[in-house]
Amino acid sequence: MSQTPPPPLHLTAGRHTRPERTEGDLQHCLLCDRSRGGLCNGIDRDGLEALAHSSRRLILPPGSTMVEEGQSAESFFNITRGTVKLFKSLPDGRRQITGFADPGQFLGLSRSGLYAFGAETVDTVHACRFQRPQFEALLNDQPDLKRNLLAAVTDKLAEAQEQMLLLGRKTAREKVASFLLGRAQAEQTMLGDTPPDPTPVAPVPMTRVDIADYLGLTIETVSRTISALRREKLIASTENHSIRILLPEALRQIATGQTAI
Amino acid sequence: MSQTPPPPLHLTAGRHTRPERTEGDLQHCLLCDRSRGGLCNGIDRDGLEALAHSSRRLILPPGSTMVEEGQSAESFFNITRGTVKLFKSLPDGRRQITGFADPGQFLGLSRSGLYAFGAETVDTVHACRFQRPQFEALLNDQPDLKRNLLAAVTDKLAEAQEQMLLLGRKTAREKVASFLLGRAQAEQTMLGDTPPDPTPVAPVPMTRVDIADYLGLTIETVSRTISALRREKLIASTENHSIRILLPEALRQIATGQTAI
DNA sequence: CGTAGAGTTGATGTAATTCAAAAAATGTGG
DNA sequence: CCACATTTTTTGAATTACATCAACTCTACG
Numbered sequence: 250m251s252q253t254p255p256p257p258l259h260l261t262a263g264r265h266t267r268p269e270r271t272e273g274d275l276q277h278c279l280l281c282d283r284s285r286g287g288l289c290n291g292i293d294r295d296g297l298e299a300l301a302h303s304s305r306r307l308i309l310p311p312g313s314t315m316v317e318e319g320q321s322a323e324s325f326f327n328i329t330r331g332t333v334k335l336f337k338s339l340p341d342g343r344r345q346i347t348g349f350a351d352p353g354q355f356l357g358l359s360r361s362g363l364y365a366f367g368a369e370t371v372d373t374v375h376a377c378r379f380q381r382p383q384f385e386a387l388l389n390d391q392p393d394l395k396r397n398l399l400a401a402v403t404d405k406l407a408e409a410q411e412q413m414l415l416l417g418r419k420t421a422r423e424k425v426a427s428f429l430l431g432r433a434q435a436e437q438t439m440l441g442d443t444p445p446d447p448t449p450v451a452p453v454p455m456t457r458v459d460i461a462d463y464l465g466l467t468i469e470t471v472s473r474t475i476s477a478l479r480r481e482k483l484i485a486s487t488e489n490h491s492i493r494i495l496l497p498e499a500l501r502q503i504a505t506g507q508t509a510i
Numbered sequence: 511m512s513q514t515p516p517p518p519l520h521l522t523a524g525r526h527t528r529p530e531r532t533e534g535d536l537q538h539c540l541l542c543d544r545s546r547g548g549l550c551n552g553i554d555r556d557g558l559e560a561l562a563h564s565s566r567r568l569i570l571p572p573g574s575t576m577v578e579e580g581q582s583a584e585s586f587f588n589i590t591r592g593t594v595k596l597f598k599s600l601p602d603g604r605r606q607i608t609g610f611a612d613p614g615q616f617l618g619l620s621r622s623g624l625y626a627f628g629a630e631t632v633d634t635v636h637a638c639r640f641q642r643p644q645f646e647a648l649l650n651d652q653p654d655l656k657r658n659l660l661a662a663v664t665d666k667l668a669e670a671q672e673q674m675l676l677l678g679r680k681t682a683r684e685k686v687a688s689f690l691l692g693r694a695q696a697e698q699t700m701l702g703d704t705p706p707d708p709t710p711v712a713p714v715p716m717t718r719v720d721i722a723d724y725l726g727l728t729i730e731t732v733s734r735t736i737s738a739l740r741r742e743k744l745i746a747s748t749e750n751h752s753i754r755i756l757l758p759e760a761l762r763q764i765a766t767g768q769t770a771i
Numbered sequence: 772c773g774t775a776g777a778g779t780t781g782a783t784g785t786a787a788t789t790c791a792a793a794a795a796a797t798g799t800g801g
Numbered sequence: 802c803c804a805c806a807t808t809t810t811t812t813g814a815a816t817t818a819c820a821t822c823a824a825c826t827c828t829a830c831g
Binding site: 681682727728730731734 | 818819820821
């Protein structure tokens, strides 16, 4: 059909925690039909062109602030590479990470016009930014986009409910097991239809601080718990910030509180 | 324009925790423009007729199951009176209440086709039920409805994020203070544009078990904490399952962790 | 007025935090 | 490429906020 795509134009410094992957020949910026949360499923070529036109590609180094809690919600983002953490904070600095946005996911919706959360890149992140008014216009023009967005937000809400169960009712061990399985699941989802790995890998580009703030624990408890799981040979650390899940079923039992120890 | 509306047709047993209020003369079942989450803001008369036509009024006694986790998501509900609790459970019975749905709010969205949560009435609840296919048709026919629903879900997501901060990072005292303020806020939102009460009332129709499962605490801790706040004259119990907030500003300070004690 | 369910209060236990320090990992400049 | 500085992670000991266990009180309702 066409030649090999040209190499990516923009490159920034910073370690890449995930192997490089070349994009397809379509030059718009959304990783569309690749993930279950894909916002442009079923949108026609013209629609995609319109989307590409009103968005701008961004490449952000690790630790960049994308959104600040309480600020005017001017932008809507779609993540195409890397991981973003979303969080809320208390005045004294205590912080709760409410979720991680991986490729194919969005962030930046707001009801009030102000962001209700902060967002920061975990590693090097590629994203598309839409300006709010233009994005709202797109939503009105493209009923499918609105539909997909509604589905995606519904999904996020279900995830949030699951996380509330974790935060309110699970033990440290159950929390960590759930987290690792969730990361492995996210990786699986991102890769698409590949055969299920008997010992899946959970990408963990975030620090212990981030994990602790996500699970409502301290870094020490996270560290101790991961060490214990490793000692018990349920997981094994691999290179470049990943953890291999050696016994997924056992870990699942732990994550759902179905184990005595 | 018209006479006094006829008295309500259906009545069920069970204490009413909120004074009776007669509906307007429009006979559809959604409490529309009354609350910020109103699903039919801006929908024209014809649209409202269509909505009314594809929904059915329900009156449910306290403790009724509306939705069961894992079951096929056949219905979508809009609450018009009373309070519903939404929750997720672990196999061993531990439970996390992820939210309370008050009048004007919806429940029953699902991405997967299965409910990701359970829902049970706290007190006597009036609701409108839509069958799923019909509701989806309505969504497609009424772009405003889809828009309102997207806004409402976005709101729910922000609420969920706030609750994650509470569950993961707040102390028992901060949790209870936040809960009471949230209930008072919900009441204020439901009442509409009334002058702000200097000592607002938080309706608490739910039991200590429910509060504990909402805050990720035990009933004993909830009880002790409420007693402490009462002893300190920050709150006062009133009749019929309500708590009056005597010092809202002080409680807000506690809720956001800005107090030493 | 008696009983059952809900709520409160007290005594004790413990999972996770806090405080502290060593060990690894990561980055930096010669 | 290797010493050195800095940050991150791990491990250990002591503390604590909340849970658990247990008993008592209140309220609603026949």
